Amino acid sequence: xRLTRHPILxxxxxxxxEFEFEFDGRRLLGFEGESIAAALHANxxxxxxxxxxxxxxxxxxxAIGRCSSCLMTxxxxxxxxxxxxxxxxxxxxxxxxxxxxxxLADLSSAGSPPPxxxxxxxxxxxxxxxxxxxxxxxxxAAAYAGRMGVETVVIDENLVPGGQLIKQxxxxxxxxxxYAQIRGVDIGDRLIANLESLPVKLMLGTTVLGLYPxxxxxxxxxxxxxxxxxxxxxxxxxxxxxxxxxxxCDLPGVYGAGAVxxxxxxxxxxxxxxxxxxxxxxxxxxxxxxxxxxxxxxAAVIDAAPEIGGYHVHAAKIRRAGVPILIxxxxxxxxxPDRVESAEIxxxxxxxxxxxxSERKLPVDAVCLAVGLTxxxxxxxxxxxxxxxxxxxxxxxxxxxxxxETSIPGVFIAGDASGVEEASTAMIEGRLAGLAAAEWLxxxxxTDELARLRDEAADSLKTLRxxxxxxxxxxxxxxxxxxxxxxxxxxx
Amino acid sequence: MTRDAMKxxxxxxxxxxxxxxxxxxxxxxxxxxxxxxxxxxxxxxxxATGRCGGGIRQQWSTEPNAQLAMDSVRIFKxxxxxxxxxxxxxxxxxxxxxxxxxxxxxxxxNFKLQRRLGLDVEILQPAEIATRVVRQLNxxxxxxxxxxxxxxxxxxxxxxxxxxxxxxxxxVEIRLFTPVTRILRDGNRIVGVETExxxxxxxxxxxxxxxxSVLLAQTVxxxxxxxxxRREILVTEPLERFLDxxxxxxxxxxxxxxxxxxxxxxxxxxxxxxxxxNEESSVDFLxxxxxxxSFLMPALKHVKVVRQWAGLYDVTPDAQPIIGETDGIxxxxxxxxxxxxxxxxxxxxxxxxxxxxxxxxxxxxxxRLNVRRFSEGAIDLDHSVV
Ligand SMILES: Cc1cc2nc3c(=O)[nH]c(=O)nc-3n(C[C@H](O)[C@H](O)[C@H](O)COP(=O)(O)OP(=O)(O)OC[C@H]3O[C@@H](n4cnc5c(N)ncnc54)[C@H](O)[C@@H]3O)c2cc1C
Ligand SMILES: Cc1cc2nc3c(=O)[nH]c(=O)nc-3n(C[C@H](O)[C@H](O)[C@H](O)COP(=O)(O)OP(=O)(O)OC[C@H]3O[C@@H](n4cnc5c(N)ncnc54)[C@H](O)[C@@H]3O)c2cc1C
Ligand code: FES
Numbered sequence: 001x002r003l004t005r006h007p008i009l010x011x012x013x014x015x016x017x018e019f020e021f022e023f024d025g026r027r028l029l030g031f032e033g034e035s036i037a038a039a040l041h042a043n044x045x046x047x048x049x050x051x052x053x054x055x056x057x058x059x060x061x062x063a064i065g066r067c068s069s070c071l072m073t074x075x076x077x078x079x080x081x082x083x084x085x086x087x088x089x090x091x092x093x094x095x096x097x098x099x100x101x102x103x104l105a106d107l108s109s110a111g112s113p114p115p116x117x118x119x120x121x122x123x124x125x126x127x128x129x130x131x132x133x134x135x136x137x138x139x140x141a142a143a144y145a146g147r148m149g150v151e152t153v154v155i156d157e158n159l160v161p162g163g164q165l166i167k168q169x170x171x172x173x174x175x176x177x178x179y180a181q182i183r184g185v186d187i188g189d190r191l192i193a194n195l196e197s198l199p200v201k202l203m204l205g206t207t208v209l210g211l212y213p214x215x216x217x218x219x220x221x222x223x224x225x226x227x228x229x230x231x232x233x234x235x236x237x238x239x240x241x242x243x244x245x246x247x248x249c250d251l252p253g254v255y256g257a258g259a260v261x262x263x264x265x266x267x268x269x270x271x272x273x274x275x276x277x278x279x280x281x282x283x284x285x286x287x288x289x290x291x292x293x294x295x296x297x298x299a300a301v302i303d304a305a306p307e308i309g310g311y312h313v314h315a316a317k318i319r320r321a322g323v324p325i326l327i328x329x330x331x332x333x334x335x336x337p338d339r340v341e342s343a344e345i346x347x348x349x350x351x352x353x354x355x356x357x358s359e360r361k362l363p364v365d366a367v368c369l370a371v372g373l374t375x376x377x378x379x380x381x382x383x384x385x386x387x388x389x390x391x392x393x394x395x396x397x398x399x400x401x402x403x404x405e406t407s408i409p410g411v412f413i414a415g416d417a418s419g420v421e422e423a424s425t426a427m428i429e430g431r432l433a434g435l436a437a438a439e440w441l442x443x444x445x446x447t448d449e450l451a452r453l454r455d456e457a458a459d460s461l462k463t464l465r466x467x468x469x470x471x472x473x474x475x476x477x478x479x480x481x482x483x484x485x486x487x488x489x490x491x492x
Numbered sequence: 493m494t495r496d497a498m499k500x501x502x503x504x505x506x507x508x509x510x511x512x513x514x515x516x517x518x519x520x521x522x523x524x525x526x527x528x529x530x531x532x533x534x535x536x537x538x539x540a541t542g543r544c545g546g547g548i549r550q551q552w553s554t555e556p557n558a559q560l561a562m563d564s565v566r567i568f569k570x571x572x573x574x575x576x577x578x579x580x581x582x583x584x585x586x587x588x589x590x591x592x593x594x595x596x597x598x599x600x601x602n603f604k605l606q607r608r609l610g611l612d613v614e615i616l617q618p619a620e621i622a623t624r625v626v627r628q629l630n631x632x633x634x635x636x637x638x639x640x641x642x643x644x645x646x647x648x649x650x651x652x653x654x655x656x657x658x659x660x661x662x663x664v665e666i667r668l669f670t671p672v673t674r675i676l677r678d679g680n681r682i683v684g685v686e687t688e689x690x691x692x693x694x695x696x697x698x699x700x701x702x703x704x705s706v707l708l709a710q711t712v713x714x715x716x717x718x719x720x721x722r723r724e725i726l727v728t729e730p731l732e733r734f735l736d737x738x739x740x741x742x743x744x745x746x747x748x749x750x751x752x753x754x755x756x757x758x759x760x761x762x763x764x765x766x767x768x769x770n771e772e773s774s775v776d777f778l779x780x781x782x783x784x785x786s787f788l789m790p791a792l793k794h795v796k797v798v799r800q801w802a803g804l805y806d807v808t809p810d811a812q813p814i815i816g817e818t819d820g821i822x823x824x825x826x827x828x829x830x831x832x833x834x835x836x837x838x839x840x841x842x843x844x845x846x847x848x849x850x851x852x853x854x855x856x857x858x859x860r861l862n863v864r865r866f867s868e869g870a871i872d873l874d875h876s877v878v
Contacts, residue, residue: 052730077794079729099754102628102734105791110630114783117745117776119764210775218775225782227775 011268036082038267046252059252063259130230135163137415138236139191140430146198148438162188167261239373239416247333253340257370272366279370285314392476393419508700510541514655519846526663533671543803567839577654584736586643682823705828726800730754810871
């Protein structure tokens with residue numbers, strides 16, 4: 001179902017167009033430029049493919065091109081990620097069964113043979129600083145590096161800048177200095193405005209596929225592959241949502257919280273009529289509220305922990321709307337022939353084990369998982385940055401110091417990618433990384449000014465992490481620092 | 493695979509847990525020498541074996557190489573039964589494409605030699621390729637091809653694991669994450685190996701450490717002429733089966749096949765690659781390989797690459813392996829220098845070497861593969877190396 005009225009958002013949809021679904025030529029309506037997945041969803045189509053081995057129905061899960069759950073055959077080409085592929089007029093979209101068949105191609109389209117490969121060939125352009133990711137961290141890094149006069153390219157796979165912020169319709173929490181009381185959707189615009197008249201170039205719709213040890217980035221824009229060499233790199237790639245294992249968890253209708261936000265707040269399509277929210281941290285609570293705003297019924301918010309993880313203001317808003325928040329509860333299974341029709345939940349005891357006899361079946365058509373995030377560090381690891389596992393930061397992270405530099409000089413990591421926190425800390429980390437990169441590159445700028453800005457940012461970060469909600473990140477970062485220092489002592 | 497204390501005495505220590513080390517261990521134990529230890533510095537197949545294309549080709553330009561490969565195929569055919577494991581062995585054939593005059597001349601010579609040895613190879617004209625072997629191949633510039641339907645492929649990880657597990661069942665001790673730091677000799681004989689976890693006394697050592705075997709040989713003052721070269725390779729997303737044979741060309745510079753799981757795997761060699769232990773991936777390879785693949789098979793333009801990596805070829809001056817006991821040091825056996833085709837001949841070469849170690853007369857004389865050939869001068873280069 002499409003949203004036509006929303007209390008906060010207005011949907012600027014493209015032209016209404018026709019596309020073809022399945023071979024029988026069924027014609028459906030969608031809007032040009034929205035994702036194929038959103039268009040199908042709006043047409044109440046949930047099954048996109050069949051799993052390869054067990055032939056189970058699969059829909060989409062993450063909506064941001066991370067999980068491969070949404071692969072379909074589009075215009076005869078298999079394995080297309082429909083959640084990030086824009087809809088075009090006359091497209092032929094088919095459910096993919098099996099692994100996908102090699103498309104038929106015109107043999108004369110091969111062109112001329114490639115030249116003799118050479119190792120010593122010219123690699124193309126080099127720029128001083130490349131930043132991957134245009135979320136709050138990447139955009140702040142660009143603003144501060146740019147302010148120090150560093151020529152910078154910022155790259156993001158999305159068509160609009162802002163990262164997670166473009167989906168966030170709520171008033172931000174935190175202090176005024178850090179954009180509290182402003183909606184996430186508007187913060188992105190402000191961050192972009194900051195870049196005006198700075199030597200910063202934005203490359204949207206471009207995915208960084210790889211980061212090589214010689215500091216070459218391999219880029220994909222649509223079907224065009226490019227490469228770019230940078231002296232310094234800042235990775236501000238954010239985090240990906242975690243999955244939860246339970247019976248039938250791959251059934252269409254089980255979504256990540258981010259996917260629900262994307263579907264609802266970016267495309268204006270609701271995920272279902274009645275949703276079970278799993279996870280009572282801030283994300284679970286906020287997305288539950290956003291669902292209510294969009295007119296969707298929320299059956300319950302459940303969490304296996306014995307207390308609510310998110311802020312109590314958010315919890316109170318949801319309770320006031322009549323949604324029960326059930327702590328010490330978990331999800332056992334979902335059922336339905338090819339999409340979720342109900343979910344079974346139960347109580348858990350002190351040892352997180354299901355309490356027999358406490359099972360309850362809820363009639364819902366969607367389940368939303370808000371069970372944490374894992375930093376996106378693949379590029380850092382691919383390049384060879386040292387990694388460590390830090391549960392406080394969300395899993396495996398690239399080891400970094402207070403200036404956000406990884407074990408490879410001139411390669412920095414900031415925001416959720418360096419450890420899952422929030423937008424306000426992501427922005428400050430971005431600033432620090434931008435300044436550190438400028439310093440590393442020997443930017444010809446006022447060094448006193450640089451030092452002042454850096455101290456200021458370091459202080460803000462300390463303040464932001466001072467409270468009880470900042471404790472986890474604070475501890476994680478401290479643990480990482482001490483292990484780093486031990487390593488250094490060990491090698492001396 | 494064992495947790496208790498490492499053996500301190502063995503009849504033979506095998507260094508290297510690639511396909512060769514694992515196969516030698518198995519054939520030794522099968523021949524009765526079960527008190528052996530296999531030492532691997534990381535995990536099984538962590539070296540060239542786990543990075544290779546898994547192709548098994550019998551179409552070689554010298555008789556000994558063709559013979560070894562044909563014998564290996566015979567072993568591969570029943571290996572799953574013998575080792576009681578799936579190794580994804582498939583006889584999908586090899587299609588070898590000729591682009592130049594030299595190719596055409598060499599291919600005709602090879603064809604004659606291979607037919608004489610009884611290989612089911614045939615010559616195909618470009619137009620026959622689509623009807624007989626593979627549709628969707630762009631034959632622009634192709635002068636002719638040879639096709640051998642009994643050429644094959646297998647999964648190198650599964651093959652190595654199968655050999656190692658069979659060896660282990662027969663009593664061989666397998667120690668992973670146990671690097672050998674030094675081979676120990678006393679005058680002209682081997683007395684043991686030193687590892688990061690202690691010493692093992694043994695009168696016999698098999699040096700099957702791939703490119704690293706040079707360094708190990710140096711610990712007992714033996715020089716073996718092996719030069720490591722990086723070779724890159726990539727793999728695509730899986731697709732329904734559309735391609736049975738491995739497709740290769742020496743002059744165009746490419747090899748690729750579709751593995752059982754459905755992915756296309758392939759690579760090529762840079763003519764100007766610098767020697768060394770560099771195993772980094774490069775974006776140039778990714779770009780160039782994608783161009784080569786989309787030229788030969790335009791439909792692959794739409795197929796996504798999911799991973800790329802690199803491994804080392806352990807190259808000898810004549811592109812043939814170094815197999816056998818080392819002159820002047822009793823009990824030091826070399827098994828390396830496979831020059832990029834060690835997977836396909838591993839079963840045969842390893843069983844022959846095991847016979848030698850067991851003091852038996854090998855079924856096929858492999859004296860010509862001894863390292864001493866390089867000091868004697870005359871070497872015979874095979875032209876069929878990708
Ligand atoms: C529901 C919800 C509510 C939240 N509410 C708040 C709140 O009230 N206050 C608060 O402070 N925080 C909040 N947060 C957290 C906040 O959104 C994140 O911490 C913040 O967005 C992290 O910023 P970032 O720049 O590190 O990453 P992101 O915003 O995730 O940006 C990363 C960007 O990098 C891009 N990218 C990644 N990999 C590549 C690649 N290989 N090539 C090209 N581009 C790539 C991504 O597409 C993305 O655009 C909330 C989060 C959620 C999910
Ligand atoms: C990209 C690529 C593609 C290839 N394609 C093919 C193909 O299609 N067909 C084919 O037949 N061949 C192919 N090859 C070649 C083939 O991979 C090798 O010839 C074969 O795997 C060699 O096996 P091995 O056991 O001798 O060496 P390796 O697999 O390299 O094994 C040596 C082992 O020794 C270990 N080691 C090293 N030093 C020590 C130490 N000090 N102590 C203990 N252990 C140590 C290493 O960790 C390693 O695991 C390819 C190679 C590459 C790189
Ligand atoms: S990749 Fe499309 S839903 Fe995850």
